[in-house]
Amino acid sequence: MVVAGSGLQYLKKGITPHMWCPGCGNGIVLAMIFRVFEKLDYRMEETVVVTGIGCWGKADDYVVTNGFHGTHGRALAFATGIKAFNPRLHVVVLMGDGDCITIGGNHFIHAARRNIDLTAIIVNNFNYGMTGGQVSGTTPSGMYTSTTVYMNPERDVDICALAAVAGANYVARGTPYHGFELETNMEEALTKKGFSVVEVVSPCPTHYGKNNAMRTPVEMLKWIKGKAMTKAEYDSLDPSITGEYFPIGKLVDRDAPDFNTRYDEIRGRAMKDRTP
Amino acid sequence: MITTPNQTQLMQGNQAMTHGALYAGARFYAGYPITPSSEIAEECSVLMPKLGGMYIQMEDEIASIAAVVGASLAGAKAFTATSGPGFSLMQENLGFAVMAEVPCVVINVQRSGPSTGLATKPAQADVMQARWGRHGDQSVVALCPSTVAECFGLTVQAFNFSEKYRIPVILVADEVVAHMREGFRIPEDGEVTVIERKRPTCHPRRYKPFETDIDGVAPLASYGSDYVFHVSSSMHGPDGFSNNDPVNATRKIEQLHRKVEFHRDEIVITRSFDIEDADVLLVAYGITARAARAAALAGREAGIKAGVLQLLTLWPFADKEIGLASERVQTIIVPEMNYAGQVAGEVQKVVGPDRDIRRVNRYNGQIITPDDILEVMTR
Ligand SMILES: Cc1ncc(C[n+]2csc(CCOP(=O)(O)OP(=O)(O)O)c2C)c(N)n1
Ligand code: SF4
Ligand SMILES: [Mg+2]
Numbered sequence: 001m002v003v004a005g006s007g008l009q010y011l012k013k014g015i016t017p018h019m020w021c022p023g024c025g026n027g028i029v030l031a032m033i034f035r036v037f038e039k040l041d042y043r044m045e046e047t048v049v050v051t052g053i054g055c056w057g058k059a060d061d062y063v064v065t066n067g068f069h070g071t072h073g074r075a076l077a078f079a080t081g082i083k084a085f086n087p088r089l090h091v092v093v094l095m096g097d098g099d100c101i102t103i104g105g106n107h108f109i110h111a112a113r114r115n116i117d118l119t120a121i122i123v124n125n126f127n128y129g130m131t132g133g134q135v136s137g138t139t140p141s142g143m144y145t146s147t148t149v150y151m152n153p154e155r156d157v158d159i160c161a162l163a164a165v166a167g168a169n170y171v172a173r174g175t176p177y178h179g180f181e182l183e184t185n186m187e188e189a190l191t192k193k194g195f196s197v198v199e200v201v202s203p204c205p206t207h208y209g210k211n212n213a214m215r216t217p218v219e220m221l222k223w224i225k226g227k228a229m230t231k232a233e234y235d236s237l238d239p240s241i242t243g244e245y246f247p248i249g250k251l252v253d254r255d256a257p258d259f260n261t262r263y264d265e266i267r268g269r270a271m272k273d274r275t276p
Numbered sequence: 277m278i279t280t281p282n283q284t285q286l287m288q289g290n291q292a293m294t295h296g297a298l299y300a301g302a303r304f305y306a307g308y309p310i311t312p313s314s315e316i317a318e319e320c321s322v323l324m325p326k327l328g329g330m331y332i333q334m335e336d337e338i339a340s341i342a343a344v345v346g347a348s349l350a351g352a353k354a355f356t357a358t359s360g361p362g363f364s365l366m367q368e369n370l371g372f373a374v375m376a377e378v379p380c381v382v383i384n385v386q387r388s389g390p391s392t393g394l395a396t397k398p399a400q401a402d403v404m405q406a407r408w409g410r411h412g413d414q415s416v417v418a419l420c421p422s423t424v425a426e427c428f429g430l431t432v433q434a435f436n437f438s439e440k441y442r443i444p445v446i447l448v449a450d451e452v453v454a455h456m457r458e459g460f461r462i463p464e465d466g467e468v469t470v471i472e473r474k475r476p477t478c479h480p481r482r483y484k485p486f487e488t489d490i491d492g493v494a495p496l497a498s499y500g501s502d503y504v505f506h507v508s509s510s511m512h513g514p515d516g517f518s519n520n521d522p523v524n525a526t527r528k529i530e531q532l533h534r535k536v537e538f539h540r541d542e543i544v545i546t547r548s549f550d551i552e553d554a555d556v557l558l559v560a561y562g563i564t565a566r567a568a569r570a571a572a573l574a575g576r577e578a579g580i581k582a583g584v585l586q587l588l589t590l591w592p593f594a595d596k597e598i599g600l601a602s603e604r605v606q607t608i609i610v611p612e613m614n615y616a617g618q619v620a621g622e623v624q625k626v627v628g629p630d631r632d633i634r635r636v637n638r639y640n641g642q643i644i645t646p647d648d649i650l651e652v653m654t655r
Contacts, residue, residue, distance in 0.1 A: 012517075044504045045500065045501065045502060045503075045504055046500065048499050050346075053509075060506065060508070061517060061518050064504070065504065066499050066504050066505060066506065067505075067506035067507065067508070067516070068346075068349065068506075068507050068508075069506075069507070069508040069509055069510060070342065070345075070369075070372060070509055071342075071368055071369055071372050071509055074338060074339065074342045074369060077334065077335075077338065077339035077340075077342035077343055077346070078342045078343070078345055078346040079346060080332070080334070080339070080342075080343050080346060081304070081306060081342065081343030081344060081345060081346025081347035081348075081349075081350065081354070082346040082347065082349060082350045082499055083346075083350075084304075084330055084332055084343065084346075084347065085303075085304055085330065085346070085347040085350040085351065085352045085354075086350040086351065086498075086499060086500045088500060089350070089499055089500050106335050106336065106339075107335060107339055109335075110334070110335040110339070263325070263330060263332075266325045267325040267326075267328060269325075270322070270325035270326045271325070271326055273326070
């Protein structure tokens, strides 16, 4: 029997040993998603978990709802087709920072602009965990990865700010350290109609931690904790140091009509139109 | 249907492909505009919402084929249309559709390249891209129309093969066929066979989305039905979950190829014109097949017994049919709008290296005329 509230009914049985390293944030995030699924009473038949390619993108192998594991960077585009054709489905899209923001950045912008009713849960571990810790579009400037051994000369993109300007209805950020808050934000994101985004700043001790002199998973988690603060705290920082920190919690919450609602209006107009 | 069936109508090739798709039951189109295919997108944007379906313009062709795949798994008959540059962008996700056995149709209205090339001018240079454009080991089906009526008929056929065998099917049209207008009669509902994908009938808990029946094809459920299922780009077992066992991988790759190979005789469609007594065999496809027919007729008037074998299916290749038709002819001619002789090379493989094949190639954005072919025929 599955313990009530654990969400373990969504976990595929017999999957151990799983592929994630000790100290990785992915398992914590997946467990949270399962608990929120249970809380929201998501039926397996009505739920589709769509994943990108990467360590986090392997999550679908551990899930017993409908699953879809596509190609690198394109998860949101596949998910758009699923949701657009069957709006009754809960479509939850799990992507890494490389997948969603770097190779797949254009789809991210347009999914937000289109305001399609998907929930994107992005695990941002600042690098490409799966392929050996290379630099990502979210690696902070000056940090080290396996392809920026002298330091990253480029700047990182702020996922939440990008989602906000592109038009997402709901945007939040959290960390596995702030479990309770993150779970609340996930629940809000899943219940929000329109495009919703939860960025989870998460440890990859195996690569990012190792490459940046954080020797243990705990050290890495503490590093993340030290950078996270509430939006109010963050907004009161001196602008010269905001780059060192990030705000967590809910950042955007609005109710613009979602894509399917708008498309129903199109169907209404088209059906009234008598021209062949 | 939106059009009036059973009446001869003047229609453009692109429009006919659109109506063919709707006739076959397509209710989802995702695409990104590119000449010479854009009329398909425009027509779908008008007609899909009228039929309760959906037209969605995606941010690029990568996303377009992805959305088509997603919609197909949600239960739609879905398609997209593009031209060479967009077709190149679709290849990775088209490979996904092969691996995950997702029915869908991709129309590639060929134009001249490389790259932007003579952007809107015709070419027949994507034959090999259709066959080998993706990485990895796989078979595909590609069809090729030469008239507006065939644009309609082969689009229905493309959906039928795609649904029946859980494969993506590529319709390799060309600019001339796509923009040409001809009269043709739209069939009535029920007049042309429309095939639906096989659905599972077992108990939902027993369902395995890649457990094949005797025909090499597994029933496909839709997301949102009682059947919960998992689909993956990774090598997978019958249950759809990752499986790296070499025995499983061998079985999967063989199954992907064999479901096409075993049904090859049904899938390979050719038409022959006057080949019974021919001394000269023209092997042609797309718009060039029409020039070939005109050239063959002109040849017969001049005393040359010429016949045409038209390839309506490009892949799998019509090797048997070509082998048979070429047995007793003296001359084989393959006209096509590309430099390398993409089909001529395949014909050469069929007839062997010792037989001479006369090639007629054009790659300057102009079509091959009957005179071009006649000249080579009478040489
Ligand atoms: C088209 C393509 N390019 C490259 C790869 C190789 N690749 C696999 S995962 C990955 C990066 C994953 O990074 P991220 O999305 O951040 O996920 P993480 O492993 O960190 O969870 C790359 C580059 C691929 N699978 N496909
Ligand atoms: S490499 Fe990094 S992201 Fe991947 S499982 Fe290990 S710790 Fe997690
Ligand atoms: Mg990453």
